[in-house]
Each structure stands twice: as structure tokens, then as C-alpha cells.
Amino acid sequence: xxxxHKYEDYRQQIREFALSEIAPHARRxxxxxxxxxxxxxxxxxxxxxGMVVPREYGGTFTDTLTYAIAVEEISRVCxxxxxxxxxxxxxxxxxxxxxxxxxxxxxxxxxxxxxxxxGSFGLTEPGAGSDAAGTKTTAIKKGDKWIINGTKCFxxxxxxxxxxxxxxxxDKSKGAKGITAFILKRNLPGxxxxxxxxxxxxxxSDTAFLHFDNVEIPDSDRLGPEGGGFKEFMITLDGGRIxxxxxxxxxxxxxxxxALEYARASEEGGQPVADRQDIQFKLADISMQIEAAxxxxxEAALAKDSGMxxxxxxxxxxxxxxxxxxxxxxxxxxxLGDEGYTERYPVERIYRDVKLCEIGExxxxxxxxxxxxxxxxxxx
Ligand SMILES: Cc1cc2nc3c(=O)[nH]c(=O)nc-3n(C[C@H](O)[C@H](O)[C@H](O)COP(=O)(O)OP(=O)(O)OC[C@H]3O[C@@H](n4cnc5c(N)ncnc54)[C@H](O)[C@@H]3O)c2cc1C
Numbered sequence: 001x002x003x004x005h006k007y008e009d010y011r012q013q014i015r016e017f018a019l020s021e022i023a024p025h026a027r028r029x030x031x032x033x034x035x036x037x038x039x040x041x042x043x044x045x046x047x048x049x050g051m052v053v054p055r056e057y058g059g060t061f062t063d064t065l066t067y068a069i070a071v072e073e074i075s076r077v078c079x080x081x082x083x084x085x086x087x088x089x090x091x092x093x094x095x096x097x098x099x100x101x102x103x104x105x106x107x108x109x110x111x112x113x114x115x116x117x118x119g120s121f122g123l124t125e126p127g128a129g130s131d132a133a134g135t136k137t138t139a140i141k142k143g144d145k146w147i148i149n150g151t152k153c154f155x156x157x158x159x160x161x162x163x164x165x166x167x168x169x170x171d172k173s174k175g176a177k178g179i180t181a182f183i184l185k186r187n188l189p190g191x192x193x194x195x196x197x198x199x200x201x202x203x204x205s206d207t208a209f210l211h212f213d214n215v216e217i218p219d220s221d222r223l224g225p226e227g228g229g230f231k232e233f234m235i236t237l238d239g240g241r242i243x244x245x246x247x248x249x250x251x252x253x254x255x256x257x258x259a260l261e262y263a264r265a266s267e268e269g270g271q272p273v274a275d276r277q278d279i280q281f282k283l284a285d286i287s288m289q290i291e292a293a294x295x296x297x298x299e300a301a302l303a304k305d306s307g308m309x310x311x312x313x314x315x316x317x318x319x320x321x322x323x324x325x326x327x328x329x330x331x332x333x334x335x336l337g338d339e340g341y342t343e344r345y346p347v348e349r350i351y352r353d354v355k356l357c358e359i360g361e362x363x364x365x366x367x368x369x370x371x372x373x374x375x376x377x378x379x380x
Pocket of ligand 1 (some may be wrong): 131
């Protein structure tokens with residue numbers, strides 16, 4: 001997709017920042033599994049922590065295409081930093097802005113949009129991943145308070161976030177319509193962050209359990225109407241899938257960058273690797289996959305901003321870009337041969353990182369179900 005100068009200039013700005021400030025740390029974050037605390041003030045300064053929120057609440061309120069480009073360019077050099085950004089913006093700041101009251105926006109958004117703090121989204125539970133309506137966490141109303149009990153797992157930014165949104169069953173008899181969303185601050189009594197996951201990829205990002213043990217919150221921290229939580233979180237995931245698409249796209253581009261650099265610089269049997277036709281064919285195929293993924297992601301972003309229903313397009317963007325990322329990193333590693341199998345080059349890290357895109361925010365199988373459901377309904 002050909003973009004205007006406005007977008008390409010923005011891409012260049014983020015690319016330069018990513019290369020100078022993020023890329024030099026990517027291997028260390030992965031190897032040592034350390035969270036990039038040092039990146040957060042820099043991302044904040046660039047306005048990347050409040051991208052989907054208006055200025056009156058501390059954000060920068062760019063359009064979704066600009067946001068997708070930012071996630072793409074950061075992920076091109078560091079997937080871990082990419083997912084930190086994606087989860088924070090799409091999954092925490094966005095739903096608080098869209099579903100929150102004026103008081104909730106004023107109270108909760110400024111610290112995480114411009115204030116340098118991070119947000120987190122707790123939907124998944126042991127036994128309730130794809131089946132998010134199978135939530136077991138409960139919230140029982142006592143006067144004007146709610147008492148929350150339960151466990152959430154695989155939560156991005158869990159140990160490092162200050163603001164969380166989560167779902168709990170408030171009326172079991174109503175199924176998905178008996179699930180309500182809540183906003184929580186991390187220092188509440190009974191709210192504990194659990195074990196951090198030792199992951200295959202995105203190892204610089206933080207993924208951990210949330211435990212709620214009689215956590216008491218006021219009704220004013222309910223996000224949206226009683227029983228509206230499941231729907232709110234599904235709407236949130238529609239947008240989140242654009243950013244996971246951008247994460248997969250950036251990782252795919254990072255793999256191609258590496259394969260191109262290697263093919264240009266290396267020789268095999270006295271012949272430059274780039275001169276071999278089979279390598280050229282493979283580079284062309286990777287590039288074609290990436291270009292198609294870019295079109296999917298940007299089209300979904302444009303659809304979201306136009307106000308049209310974009311559920312099918314965002315599922316397609318995530319699914320296609322995830323699979324393009326898998327393809328690109330697999331074949332980039334093959335082009336590098338034994339070198340690709342080492343930590344000297346980023347492709348092996350990208351190969352591990354990109355797998356998350358086929359799992360998080362709905363697996364590839366769930367995206368196919370979403371796409372066909374929308375087709376059969378004839379809604380988009
Ligand atoms: C690194 C990482 C970060 C994450 N961050 C967050 C986060 O910030 N917040 C959050 O809430 N969650 C997060 N998650 C959880 C993630 O969203 C879930 O892993 C995802 O929704 C899939 O759920 P599951 O892993 O329980 O898989 P399951 O639902 O157990 O699925 C297992 C397999 O069965 C298939 N399957 C399941 N149901 C169907 C069906 N109906 N039809 C066809 N196939 C099906 C799946 O596609 C998959 O192949 C994260 C996960 C990871 C790995």
C-alpha cells in the first residue's frame with residue numbers, strides 16, 4: 001500500500017528511534033529475560049504510550065494507521081518491546097477510554113498515557129483462553145462494593161503495570177452476558193501478581209499470573225454496565241488484533257532485513273549468496289508475503305478509523321501477518337543456514353518471538369472462526 005509522506009515520514013522517525021535506542025538492547029533482553037524499563041520513558045517521550053487516547057487525558061490520539069506503523073517499526077527490531085506497546089495501548093488504555101466514564105478517564109488515563117506508567121489486560125484464565133466466556137473469576141456485589149476472587153494467567157505487563165482491567169462473572173445464570181469488566185490499581189489489598197512465565201519468545205516482555213483474593217473495589221471502578229464485560233473485551237480484541245498484526249508484520253520485516261543483509265554480504269563456495277537464484281526466489285516470496293500482510297494490517301486500521309465494522313478485517317490482518325511472520329522467519333533462517341541457527345543473527349529470536357502472534361489475542365483457529373462467522377452473518 002502506498003502511503004502519503006505524512007505516514008512515511010512518521011515511519012522514518014520511529015525507525016531511526018528504534019535503530020538507535022531499541023535495537024542495541026534486543027538480544028540482551030531476550031537472553032537475560034529482562035524487562036526493558038529503560039525503554040519506557042523514551043517510548044513515553046515519543047508519545048507512544050497514549051496513542052489511542054485524546055490529549056485531554058494525556059494521550060497523543062493518533063489514527064490507527066499511525067499506531068500500527070509505530071508497533072511495526074518497533075517490533076522490526078525488538079518483538080518484546082513491540083508487545084509491551086501493543087498490550088498497553090490496545091488492551092488497556094483503549095477500553096478505559098472507550099468504555100470508561102468521564103471520571104474514570106480522568107482518574108486512570110493520565111498516569112498511563114503520558115505519565116510513563118503501564119497498563120495491562122486480564123482476560124485469560126486457566127481453562128478459559130479461547131473460551132473467554134468460560135471465565136471463573138467472580139465479583140460479588142456487597143452494597144456499593146465488589147469483592148473479586150479468581151486467577152488470570154498469561155497477562156502481559158502484569159508485574160510491571162500499575163493499572164489493570166479484568167473480567168469477572170457477576171451473574172452466572174446469564175453466561176457471557178453475566179460477565180462484567182473492572183478497573184484495578186496494583187496496590188489493592190488481596191491483589192497479587194503471581195509467577196512470571198519463562199517463555200520461548202518475547203522474553204523481554206513480562207507475562208505473569210494475576211491473583212484476586214477478596215479484592216474489594218468500589219462500584220465506581222466497574223468498567224461499563226453490569227454484564228457488558230464480555231462484549232467490551234471482544235470489541236477491545238478487534239482493535240488489539242490490528243496491533244498483533246503489526247507486531248507480526250514488523251517481525252517479518254526484521255527477518256527479511258536480516259536475510260537481505262546476509263545474502264548481500266556472504267559468500268558460499270566462492271559465490272555471493274545473493275547471486276543464487278533459489279535464494280533470490282525465496283527473498284521475493286518473503287517480500288511478497290510481507291507486502292500482502294502490510295496491506296491487510298493497514299486496511300484494517302483504515303477501516304477502524306473510518307467507523308465501519310472491522311471485525312473480519314482485523315482477524316484477517318492478524319491471521320495473515322502472523323503466518324507471514326512465521327514464513328518469513330522460517331525461510332530467512334534457512335537462507336542464513338547454520339548462521340541463522342545461532343544467536344549471532346536475530347532471525348532465530350524472531351522465529352521464536354513471532355509464534356506468539358499465532359496464539360495471543362485469539363489463536364489462528366479462532367481467527368478463522370471469526371472470519372467465517374462474519375462472512376456467514378453477511379455483516380462485513
Ligand atoms: C506471551 C503471551 C502473552 C499473552 N498476553 C495476554 C494478555 O495480556 N491478556 C490476556 O488476557 N491473555 C494473554 N495471553 C493469553 C492468550 O490470549 C491465550 O493464550 C489465547 O487466547 C489462547 O488461549 P489458550 O492458550 O488457553 O488456548 P486454548 O483455548 O486452550 O486452545 C488450545 C488449542 O485449541 C484450539 N481451539 C480452542 N478452541 C477452539 C475452537 N472453538 N475451534 C477450533 N480450535 C479451537 C486453539 O486454536 C489451540 O490450538 C497471552 C498469551 C501469551 C502466550
